[in-house]
Structures are given as C-alpha cells and as structure tokens.
Amino acid sequence: MNNKGIILDAKSLGSDINLSSFQEIMPFQIFGATRGDQVATRIESCSVVFTNKVVINEALIQKNPQLRYIGILATGTNNVDLIAAKKQGITVTHITRYGTDSVAQHTWGLILSLVTQQYRYQQAVKQGRWSVSPFFCLLDFPIIELASKKLVIVGYGELGKRVAKIGESFGMEVLLAQVPGSPQQDSKSRLPLAEAFAQADIVSLHCPLTEQTKHLINDETLSWLYPHAYLINTARGDLIDEVALLQALMSNRLAGAGLDVLSVEPPAADHPLIVAELPNLLITPHCAWGSQQARQRLVDQAKKHLLNFLANKPSGVVC
Known part of the structure; x- marks a missing residue:
C-alpha cells in the first residue's frame, strides 16, 4: 500500500488541536478545508483519507482504486458512501464516545438557561431594569425548579444515559421513550412516544437520525406535549420539523426550546x-461537542484506529 494520508477539513476540529502526530505514522497533507470541487485532486494519490464533513461519494471512491482507508472524524457516517466503500474493499472507521461529557453539560446548560431564564435576566440587567427596580431583586420571568419534574429521554445510549443521570441528581423523574426503528423500542422500560410526551416537563433528544426518526418532532408529536414543556435537541437537526416547532413556540403551545443543531448547517442568515x-x-451553533478535551479525544481515537488498521487489528470499523 502506498502509505500517504490526507486530512481534508482539519479546521472543523478547531485551531487548538495538534494534528502533527499523524506525520509520525506516514506522510500526511493537512488541509484546513476542502471544497467539493477540490476533493478529487487532493485524494488522488492517497491511500488514507480523513474527513469530518467533506463528502466522499461513490464516484470519488470508484475513481480512486488506491484508497484503502477512510477515517470519519465524527460519529455520523452519512458523508461517506459506505456501500461503495465496502464494495471496493475500503475500511471505514468512525469515532464514538468522545464527546459524552461535553454534550451532556451543554444539554444541561440549555435546560438550566431556559428554566431559570438566566439569559433574559442578564438582558434585563444590561438594559438597566435592575438598577431602577424599587426592590432588591427582579422577578419578571418565571423560574422553574426541576425537582419532581419529569424528564423524557428519547434515545437512551451513552449520551442519553449521562443526561438522565444528571437529571436524577436534580431530583427529576426520568422516563424513557420508544424510538421508531430502534431495537429497544419494544422494551418494557420504554414508553410509547405519545404516552411519554403526555407526561413530559422536558424532552431531550439523543437518538440517531434515520428514515424512521426524521421529523420525529412534528406538528402531531408536539401536540402531545403540554404547553409548559421544554424541548432540547443536541442530536441532529432533522429530528425536528422546524416549521412545526416555530409555530408551536409562536403560539405558546410549547414553553421553550434549546437547539444546538439545525436541519442545514451552517444555516442561512434568514433561517x-x-x-x-x-x-x-x-x-447554539452545533458546539455541544466542542470542548477541547472532547476534540482531543476524537483525534487520539482517530490516530489509534489508523494504527490498529495498519497493524491488521482494525477498530472503530463501520464497514
């Protein structure tokens, strides 16, 4: 194998992550970003390709018979044609369990900001409203205690479990909802979505985006929630029908929402x-995963997967 590697979109991992250690494995070209029309030229002599979001489609795979390894610098694999890769004998790996702590704390950051109205109180302070208050405090916006409230988790993998555990520490009751298409959907511990939503004070999404879960949150499922409920999404933007969500928020059929993802990223300025x-x-701008520690774990895992592949002990393989 011609051992030459490339990282196509290193800047998507942030500027404070050192990727020079990949050069210890083989010669590597590291590009900050790569447009779609640049991919073919850049990978044509490479046997190893790393990509975060740059698309490696069937045509690119077929035109590059020298490719032996594609490392996806993320958990999601939809930017690589896995069927074409498998057909051509290319090993594809991805990254898992690197951002649990980062995403869980961001999830709770959104929840706490919403239920305590911290962001609105901060605005009130800057606007001078506290300074002219006849009392020592402002209580203009309702503050909600989480103790005894019900937290519905949709997607009870590692992230869902971590968020649930934190919820329990606040004294919340955790309910698990069935996820369409999931092998766990018929588990006795999972409630049907309508039943879970009808009890929810907070719904937090942590399930993968699939054909079955696209627009899982829509006009009908939103109607199952009480107007006092909050919706949190740190998973994938297309889990939510954004038009339906906007209508629910504007008509006060939902108390609030905290989103770290949208259906198109980056979004149009007029979204x-x-x-x-x-x-x-x-x-927030899809930054829940972005602690320095999480991103470093991602890179360390990517390097480990490549070394294991070269040692014929593959890890993190998706095809």
Missing part, C-alpha cells in the same frame, strides 16, 4: 428560527 428572535428559544 426562520433564527430571525424569529423568540424569547423562549435558545440556539
């Missing part, structure tokens, strides 16, 4: 959820 400027909607 309806962004321009709506709703006081009960928090949106």
Whole structure:
C-alpha cells in the first residue's frame, strides 16, 4: 500500500488541536478545508483519507482504486458512501464516545438557561431594569425548579444515559421513550412516544437520525406535549420539523426550546428560527461537542484506529 494520508477539513476540529502526530505514522497533507470541487485532486494519490464533513461519494471512491482507508472524524457516517466503500474493499472507521461529557453539560446548560431564564435576566440587567427596580431583586420571568419534574429521554445510549443521570441528581423523574426503528423500542422500560410526551416537563433528544426518526418532532408529536414543556435537541437537526416547532413556540403551545443543531448547517442568515428572535428559544451553533478535551479525544481515537488498521487489528470499523 502506498502509505500517504490526507486530512481534508482539519479546521472543523478547531485551531487548538495538534494534528502533527499523524506525520509520525506516514506522510500526511493537512488541509484546513476542502471544497467539493477540490476533493478529487487532493485524494488522488492517497491511500488514507480523513474527513469530518467533506463528502466522499461513490464516484470519488470508484475513481480512486488506491484508497484503502477512510477515517470519519465524527460519529455520523452519512458523508461517506459506505456501500461503495465496502464494495471496493475500503475500511471505514468512525469515532464514538468522545464527546459524552461535553454534550451532556451543554444539554444541561440549555435546560438550566431556559428554566431559570438566566439569559433574559442578564438582558434585563444590561438594559438597566435592575438598577431602577424599587426592590432588591427582579422577578419578571418565571423560574422553574426541576425537582419532581419529569424528564423524557428519547434515545437512551451513552449520551442519553449521562443526561438522565444528571437529571436524577436534580431530583427529576426520568422516563424513557420508544424510538421508531430502534431495537429497544419494544422494551418494557420504554414508553410509547405519545404516552411519554403526555407526561413530559422536558424532552431531550439523543437518538440517531434515520428514515424512521426524521421529523420525529412534528406538528402531531408536539401536540402531545403540554404547553409548559421544554424541548432540547443536541442530536441532529432533522429530528425536528422546524416549521412545526416555530409555530408551536409562536403560539405558546410549547414553553421553550434549546437547539444546538439545525436541519442545514451552517444555516442561512434568514433561517426562520433564527430571525424569529423568540424569547423562549435558545440556539447554539452545533458546539455541544466542542470542548477541547472532547476534540482531543476524537483525534487520539482517530490516530489509534489508523494504527490498529495498519497493524491488521482494525477498530472503530463501520464497514
């Protein structure tokens, strides 16, 4: 095998991660970003390719018979044609369990900001409203205690379990909802989605995006929630029908939502959820996974998978 590697979109991992150790394995070209029309030229002499979000489709795979290894620098694998890769004998790996702590704390950051209205109180302070208050405090926005409230987890993998454990530490009751298409959906511990949503104070999404879960949150499923409920999504944007969510928020059929993901990323500047400027909607830019420690674990795992592949002891393999 011609051992030459390439990283196509290193800047997507942040500027504070050192990738030079890959050069200890084989000669590597490291590009900060790669446009779709640049991929073919850049990978044509490489046997090893790493990509975070750059698409490696069937045509690119077929035109590059020298490819032996594609390392996806993420958990999701939809940017690589796995069927074409398998047909051509290419090993594809991905990264798992690197961002659990980072995503869990971000999830709770969104929840706590919403239920305590911290962001609105901060705005009130900056606007001078506290300074002119006749009392020592402001209590303009309702503050909700989490103790005894019900937290519905949709997707009870590693992330869902971590978020649930934190919820229990706040004294919340955790309910597990069935996920369409999941092998666990018929488990006795999982409630039907409608039954779980009807009891929910907070719903937190941690399930994968599949054909069965696309727009899992839609006008019908939102109608199962009480108006006091909050929706949190740190998983995938297309789990939510964004038009239905916007309508629910604007009509006060939902108390609020915290989103770290949208259906198209980066979103257009005029994305309806962004321009709506709703006081009960928090949106962060897909940064829940982005602690320095999590990103370093990602890179360390990617390097380990490549070394294992070269030693004929593959790990992290998806095909």
